[in-house]
Amino acid sequence: MENGEASLTTCLRFKEQKPMQNPKLTAKQRKETKQQNPKTTKGRQKIEIKEIKEENKRQVTFSKRRTGLFKKAAELSVLCGAQVGIITFSRCQRIYAFGNVKTLIESYLRMTPVMLRSYYGGDVESGGGDGDGRMWWEREVESVPEEEMDEYMKGLNGLRENLWARICEMGGDPTVQVNAQVCEDLMAPVNWKMTDENLTVRNDQGQAGYDGY
Amino acid sequence: MENGEASLTTCLRFKEQKPMQNPKLTAKQRKETKQQNPKTTKGRQKIEIKEIKEENKRQVTFSKRRTGLFKKAAELSVLCGAQVGIITFSRCQRIYAFGNVKTLIESYLRMTPVMLRSYYGGDVESGGGDGDGRMWWEREVESVPEEEMDEYMKGLNGLRENLWARICEMGGDPTVQVNAQVCEDLMAPVNWKMTDENLTVRNDQGQAGYDGY
DNA sequence: TACTATCCATAATT
């Protein structure tokens, strides 16, 4: 740990040589003495990337860095004409989302081949289904021959279960639907303005002025 | 446009006073002259946040900033014990994703009340369904009374269409399923290591060494 | 919350 020791030494030396600030001085006095001794804080120090234990510090960091992350995402989107969506769950499962998350999720799922598979029948029949270019689960109920009806029902039922299972895979009671206020079209592709209100999505009505973590 | 003029002036002055570098010098010679004249480039300059027109420059910026964004997301996740997922579509609809996107999407959808509504029947019946605490679409086919079967079928069929419609809402041919190689569990909560291979998700097999945008 | 010194991401350049 030569590195750690080195930075510790630096830190101590700093403290010994320059006591940060005389707490007895008023703000005005501090401002006046700035010219002679401009160093009033240690400024930003390097931190190790590991979980922050202190609850309060962690909340502050989460708030600051989340804001920074969303700002970077907005810049990336504008500069490069890309769509960017971010979903964040804080420790206490509060959602913070950035971008047109709903649309992006749908695009994402559409490009994910595992989405629609029959629960009972294994993989979706490849090659376009039953001769008319549609998958079996795309056919009208009325077009299913009577003799295939039972199998079709089973498949459809399984598909429904499978979809629901996928949605609820994370656990928890599937019948409980948290009534989240979900922002959906936050980010215009150009001239997007960054405000905390635009960025932050809350599960409940947090008190104003308290970030809520 | 005082600002633009000012920065232009600055730029010109720099060029006039300090020609960046003599192109005739070898790398070794440049390194040796560093001590006398340390300024060899203009370094990072301030840019306006607007769409980059030059294709090549935009690709480079997208690659750099995407990497930076994902790194920030990883740090946020580790420092604050939060789950973070990012979905990015480049201009040419190439997916780049970060984090356990699948899981986060499922959580997100679970907290979104609009997910499951009957296509025909309007809203899901509130209050727990038909007396056994389950929604109608959760019931086994076998438990549906004969006289309700037709309506049930219609509802189920509608539900299926509704789900699929939601998934495909973005447009495009729903039967086309791009075989995306989707990373699913990229980010361990702690000790997560940042490598380009871990971060980048491609829709196709790009040539090695070419970022592909 | 606001400030400030520091450090890191990245625009420009090779």
Add this chain to the structure above:
DNA sequence: AATTATGGATAGTA
């Protein structure tokens, strides 16, 4: 791709 100098994000403090 690699390098360098700058600009902006942010850790620490008040």
